[in-house]
Every structure is written in structure tokens, then in C-alpha cells.
Amino acid sequence: KVVHRHRTATDSTRPGNWLDSEWDNPMQFVLACVSYAVGLGNVWRFPYLCQMHGGGGFLIPYMLMLVLLGVPLFYMELAIGQKMRLGSIGAWRAISPYLGGVGMASVVTSMYLCLYYNVINAWSFWYLFHSFQSVLPWAECPVNSNLTGPVEECERATPTQYFFYRETLDISGSIEENGGIHMGQALCLLLAWIIVYLFIVKGVKSTGKVVYFTATFPYLVLIIYLIRGVTLHGAINGVKYMFTPKMEQLAKPTTWINAATQIFFSLGLGFGSLIAFASYNQYNNNFEKQAIVVSMVNSSTSIFASIVTFSIYGFKATFNYESCLERVRLLLLNTFDLAEDTISLENVNHWIAELNRTHPEQFASLGGRLETCDLEAELDTAVEGTGLAFIVYSEAIKNMPVSQLWSVLYFIMLLLLGMGSMLGNVIAVITPLSDLKFISVLSYLVGLVCLFCLLLGLGFTTRSGNYWFTMFNDYGATFSLLFIVLIEVITVCYIYGIKRFEKDVEDMLGHRLNWYWKIMLAGVSPILLIALFIFYIVNYIQGGTPTYQAWNKELGKSVVTEYPPYAQAFIGLLLASSVCCIPLTALYTYCKKRNLASGKRERTVSTVSA
């Protein structure tokens, strides 16, 4: 029996000028997915979660969620893209005309991401360029105007914080205080967008070659950093701290929820990038194996990066602890006029007890100047996000020997990770737009999108720009993505039908859907997504007024501040603008179909009567 596969309309290669737009080989596709999924979140979010939720024990919910949620949804998105061979808008419209809005919501969310994500790359460029100096600028406080001492703001905070908040961002006191554009930041943002443009201008032909580098080089840097990290003095403290499992954390529901959200966002589901990447595949590409490979690579990179991060943490904590001990030692020597070699770093604590016993009045006069040095407390300072990447890491780097080299390597790695993810984001916007055929020449479309994002992104380089950045980061893509992917899964499994999906996959791969995929996609993943969704809403309502961390220059630290009403309205707008694409498009299609149907009926009536 010979089965002929018949070609349907959706089988055609890309319309318009996109002939010849396919990945040169499947390896480019895999590397593009790896480059997209392995991003800054693997470096700065996963280690934080690991530390907050019980170290080694966190791996259990993480791996479980990967198997239950991550891999099936990744598989589904690749299948859709490869089958429909269109970007997210076209693909979802082809699956179900009423739910073409899902694609539109993906594009809107990707657009928000494009706007603010490249600002991180701008910061990486800024730090990279400043690493080419004999003394790293964040290693020491600058001197004040009358040369008597360091600048007060730097004195109250630390030099690395001062460099980030004052010299890099020139941050204002709150989101209401606007200011001018920081010229250095604007230049770096311009550079970042020009580079993104160059990488995408020829479509997947250029992107396919770039991802060889952006996907592999960060691993080289991570390995170098691993070797450097574990040989640092005190690194073992950090690694031990991370891997000691605290199993009682597994009893808390937040642990499981954070594991699920981390898997979800780390794989980049729902943005339309995976659909876009897969749409350039050959029809019979074996995406099943590739989905598993990319998900595994992404998760192992997270674990690998957290080993590096924790050895750096351990080094930094040990360094601070030993500096604290040195300061206490000097204080004791100076107050009690003892010879220099009586107190060493090891017996500081012994001497504190001894001196308290023998000279109680003099000891009491020390008062608040005597610090307590605690290694655990230093290790406990868990930081995530831009604070980890730009403040904690640079603080650790400045204490390493040959710090300029390590600084350059580190920021190049951050750049590659960020650029790799940026490629996916911009392609997720460009692919559906080019399918809609607004502008026929690809390079003009890419140029227009990049220019648009650059001009709007300049708003993030103003003095209050970092606060808007945090707002976009926290609200622009979190809730809407959950909703989008939930609708996606329900659409594919119940509206399009799991049977039809099964047939399409069999068509492409040649074998039937495994029971694992069927159970996960139709049952487990939707349930988990609904649970996550409900949790998010409950958390948002319970959280009260949304707040942010404002930098106070008098105190030299961040204070929790409430968003003003117009900012809260903007948050609502961010959330609503992507989510309501779905019902609005459904309504629009329904009205159009009804008008068409009633129009046809009228015409048939008229011909009959005529």
C-alpha cells in the first residue's frame, strides 16, 4: 500500500521575496534555539531561585516542571511553526480563524521585550568599554571636588553600586523625576541596535551564521570562568552553601510555582520566536529530538551557570568577611594599643572575648564601632537580575588578579547571551510582519523595526529610565505570556483537535505521537498552566499597590516606593494591550464572517429573483 501525501495550501514555501529562506542545515536551527533560550535569565535568575529555595533541593521541582511543562510546550510550538511555515500571526490564523489574535498578542509582547531588552545589551557595552582602563572605574570611589575624600554618595554605598546607579544610569530619586538622556547610554543603545540590524538584515541566511558564534562562545567563557571561579579563595564556601539541600523548602508552594515559571520563561515560550524559527525548517525536520535536546541544554546551562555564580558568590563573601575581620582587628589594636602581631585574623574572636573580660570599660567605649563579621550573612545576600549581573559580579571581578581581563570576558559573555535572545525577539516580530507583506523588501522592514525600537528605547536611557525598565521587565511579558500559552495549548488540543495535530505531526515526522506527548499536551500542561495563572492573579491582588525600588542618594541604598497612579495605569495598559488582542480579534473575525454570510445570502437571493 502506497500512501501519497497530498500537498495542501499551507505547505507552500514562504510567499513573496522569501524564496530561499531556510536554515542552511538543521544544526543552525538548533543553535538558533539554544542561543535564544540560553539567555541572561540562566545566569541571573536561576542561581537566585536555587539559593532562595533550598539549594540542591530546588533541582527536583525544576526537573519535574521541565518534563511536565517545558518540553511538551516547546515541542508544540516547534510543531506549529514547522507545519504552518508562517510567523505567529499567520500560523494561528491558519489553525483557527477566530484565534488569530493569539499570534497578534505574541507579536505585541515580543515588541515590548524588544524595546527594553536591548537596554541591557547597552549596559553590557558600557561596562565592556569601561573595562579597558588600568584601574576599573567601579573599583574605587572617585575623589570629591576639594580632594579631601571620596564622594559622599559613594562613601555611603559601595563603589560598584555608585558606578551603576550614578555613572551608568545617573538615576533620579523616583519614577516621577524625569531627566535628560544619558548620552553614553544612548550611544551604546545605538550600537546595540545597529549590530542587531546587521545580524538580521539578510533574514535567516545571516542569522544562521551568527548563531554559530552566539550559541557557542558563551560556553567557552563559562568554562574559563568555572576554572577561575573554583580556584578562587573562598569559592568552595559558596558552592557548598548552594548545594546543601534544604528539603523543607520543597513543602512551600512558592518553590514549585517559581520552578514552573522559571522553566516557562527560560524556554521563551509564547513569544512567537520558536514558531518563527521553526517556520524556516524543512518540512520533514525531526523537531522532536531537537525539542528535547534544546530543553536539556537550556536547563543544564542554568545549573552550570549557577555553579559559576556560586563560586563567585563564595569568593566575594569570603573577601568581605576577611575585610571585616581585618577592620575589627585594627580597631582592637588601636583602641587597646597592643603590639601588631598579637592579634591575627584567626584569633580575632578569641581576643574580643578576652578583652571584654579584662578591660570591660574600655571595651564598652568601642560601642557601635565593633562590627560583627558573619560569613553566613554575607552568603545570604541573594540578589537577582541586573543587580546580580552588574553590581555583585563586578564587585567580585574587581578583587580578582588581572581584573581587566576577567571583566572584558564576562561582559562579552553577557553581550552574547543578550544578543542571542534579542535575535529571537526581533525575528518573532519581523516574521509575521513580513508575512503580512506591509513592506516587500526585507532589509527596509528590518531597518524600520530597529529604528522604531531604538527611538522608543531611548526613553529607557533617561534618568528615570531604569524604573520604567523594571516596570516593563516585571509586567510587560509575565502575565500575558501565561495567558497566551494557555490559549495556545487549549486551541491546539481542543479547538484544532489533538487528532488533527497528531496527523500533522505524523505527516512531518513519519511516526505517530507518543503517549507522553499526548498526555502532557492535552492534560497535564493545561492544568499546570491554569494553576500558575490563578496563582499569578491571586498574588497580584494580594500584593496590594505595586512597588519598586527607588535609589536614594542620601542614604546610599534602595528604598521601596509605591508606583504613582499614572504608572499603575500604564502597568494595566501593558497587561491589557497584549491580552485583549485575543478576544478583540475573535470578535472582529466573527463580525466579518457574519457580514460575509449575510452579504452572500443577499446576493443569492437577488440572482434568484433576477
Place this chain on the structure above:
Amino acid sequence: MRCLRMLVRILVLLYLAGAPALAQTLCQPNASNGYRVRISIKTALGNQAYEWNENEMFLFRATMAFAMRRYYKTETYNVDNIIVCNQTRRVSFWFVVISPENPTMLIPKADVEKAVSMSRHRINNAFLLTDRTLEFLGIYPTLAEPVNPDTPPWLIVFGVVIGAVFAGIIALLVSSLLQKRRKEKGMMEDGQDEEDRQMKGVENGINLDGIYNRGFTDDDRFTKL
């Protein structure tokens, strides 16, 4: 006459005996015109630390006299004009400076401070120490003038990178332009040959131009027997 000479001798003896005592009363901890010095040799030099003894103290007094001489631009100051007291095991002590003309008068604090600040670098180097390890409590070291280059170094690196990027853009434009021109020239010259090739292509059943029709290959994959 003999009585007078003996009286003078006694007075001289008393004076010689009392002068150091007088000097000692001038130098006291928390003296109004004195400064406290704290030295941390082992912190600065580690294994190569030298022992603090009377000779080192003599060097200190000589260096201070040198600083006073330099400040006032005279040659009247001597080691005897620097009086030290209250030495501790920490290696910290107080010192005062007495005027060479009048041994009972102390040089005011402000002048001593200015003299020390002026020669701080020389004093530090005499002892192989730094501002942090040879402390004059109350005299703050003036920090080094920050070096302000004309072009900030980061701008230079930025210029290099963006220059490379623009070179890349120009190379891209030029190569695509050359490709287009070559294609046009190619099409005009052997347009006839192209058509022949196309005809041949269709005859062989393989479409060289256009869409590769996958419907007619790999049928075996879907064959179920």
C-alpha cells in the same frame, strides 16, 4: 666671688637637669599642640618588617626636624626640638615641636600640620611606609589629583567598535551591489543559455528553478506494507 660662681654652677646644673623635665611636661598625651603618631610596620611590610627601636625613633625626630626646616625655610631646627613621649607597644606615641629660639614655647598645631603635609611623601618614604600605615592622627592626607584624560578611554573603545560596525555595513552594501550588477550582466549575456538550461531542467523531471516539489520524493517513508 666664689659663692657667686658656685651659685651660677648650681643654677646651670639645675637648668641642665630640669630642661628635659621641663621638656617632658611640654609633651603630654592630648597636649594642645601635639600630635599622635601611629605606625603599623608589620601591616605594611609583612616579612620584611624592621624592629622599632631607639634608632628608628631618632630617625623620626630627625625627619620631623627636616620637615620643620623645609616649611620655615631655615636651618635652625634640630633633633632636640622634637620631643616624643608616651610610646606604646602598638608603636604609637605623641610628639610636640619646640621652638629653637625659646625652648618653652611650642610650635602651634596648625604650623606643624602644614609642615607635615608638605613633606608627607618624604617622611613616608624614610620609613618605607604609606599614608595609611604611618598615621598622624588629625592630619588628613590630601588625595591624589584625579587624572582626567582629554578623551575618556571608553569613548575610544566605542569609536573603534562602531568604526568596525560601519565598515561591516559598507562591506555588506558593496557586496550586495556587486552581486546585483553581476547578476544583471550574467542575465543579459547568456539569457539564451539560461532558457536552454531551464528547458533541460524540466525535461529531466527536476525543477532547477523555483520550488522543490517534495510531493514526489521520499514516498517510501510513508509506505506501509
